[in-house]
Amino acid sequence: MATYTLRLPRNLLEQLHYVADYEGRSANMEIIQLIKRHIAEFEQNHGEIKIK
Template identity: 50%
Template sequence: MADYKKAYTLRIDETLLDKIRVVAEKNKRSINAQIEYLIQQCVEEFEAKHGEIKIDEEKTE
């Protein structure tokens, strides 16, 4: 996995963002860190069911 974080613009429903903000505050995280955490959980759950996702490093650059 890359050692850097790549910026990505996310369009999200305002109400959902407000709810994520509340969850992030309860978990003492920034909204960005909370979203990243949730995405990581989703990927881990997917990989647990379907196996590791292989990424072609040449295509991600």
């Protein structure tokens, strides 16, 4: 697992926490789910991302 620092406006962070709590996840897991969904959508439109 890699570490990445993310800077967000406070109101966006508070909204993220609200959604994560609603979904029963931590903010970190909510971000991971959002990224996975976005990558899946990207790959559906543009093809599989191949990482060397």
